[in-house]
Amino acid sequence: MSIAIILVVAALVCLLVIVGMAVVRKPQLSAASSGQIQPLDIDAFRNLIDPREHEYLRSRLSPREFRRVQRKRLRAATAYIRVAEQNAAFLVKIGQMALASPEPDKAKAARQLIDEALLLRRNATIAILRIQIAAVWPSGQFQGGAILERYRSVDRSAMLLARLQNPAATARVSAS
């Protein structure tokens, strides 16, 4: 009977997931949801993952104080990566909407944007996991360079798609 209960519970969980998909299946992208793209302070993030900064703090602070500060820095880095992750998710939605474009250039740019954003989202998930592990004993150095590199790559793809979708708006961005 216990096997039956376990399997019935598993079936219910799967059913919830599947029916849940029916509710949130279509990507919702309204004018209001454009606020989902949040500016990201790359400088601050760079500073947080800078190995020189890490070594400097280690040399200047007591081990206990260093761990306390480092935990705070890791928490802050996580917050930045979460923003990048959310931006990537939003760009996936935008890319998927642009995929249907009859113009091959736009469709190609959209696919490139989606691929880059998906990779960023995947890397961000792994990075957050690594940070959480590092936060348990924060003496080692967290390598976040790959995330930055991926973020730049996603941005280039977003720029390309934006240029194809709306040349006027992109010109304004480039000029700012």
Next chain:
Amino acid sequence: MLQAHSILWHYLWVAPHVLQVALGIFLWHKGLSRKFPAFFSFALIDGFAQIILYTADVDPKISPLTYWHLHWGTLILEGVLKAAVIAEIFGHVLGSYETLARLGKNLIQAAGVVLALAAAVAAAYVPKSDIQGLVLHVFLLEQAIYLVESGLLASIILLSWYFHLSWGRQIFGIALGFGISSCVHLATWALITNAAFPPAKRTLLTFLNMGTYHFCVLVWWYLLAFQEDENLQPPPTIPPDDHLSLWNRELERLLQQ
């Protein structure tokens, strides 16, 4: 009414599979068989196989042993066809993205192995009851197929959910029908196989299975025959320029360092 070989029982066994074969013919007629070849094959082959199985059940010349052997063979065929449909769903939702195709394939394969092991463990610990021999093997195979099917579908959905991937209406319809059907069947077969219910209760669960499957075939009909895959309209500006400029400025600063 809710008894084996009642009019409702005959209807619920035959009607969904006739509708399923008709759906297969419709898919072929509309050219959708090229877009969903595995589902098209499933609709036709499994539909005919179930009608043959029904005929074997009601034909007095067919012995019970022959019927259960036939049922066993049908289940194997159904399992293979369902695996192909799940691969097709994966291909439509995740497979077209270079970045995700490999990761997704690895994750789904791993989920498949775990689910197959879980099915084997569940089969190994089946309690003793009046169901034995070939019939028990058929019940265990039903349970295993639905466990793997529902688990794999849930994994694909969770993965696509996490990466915010959208589903076309038609592939969504196929997955929804399979998903609901496999989850309900998993629960009922788990109870039939493991809970030592009396035959009358087992018959009620069989009615639940047949009713659910009928509903799912209607879902397939509705979403494949009466709904087109929607074209998502790209937003007028991508991304919104004021946020983009902020974002871009920060990135430019990074690049200049």
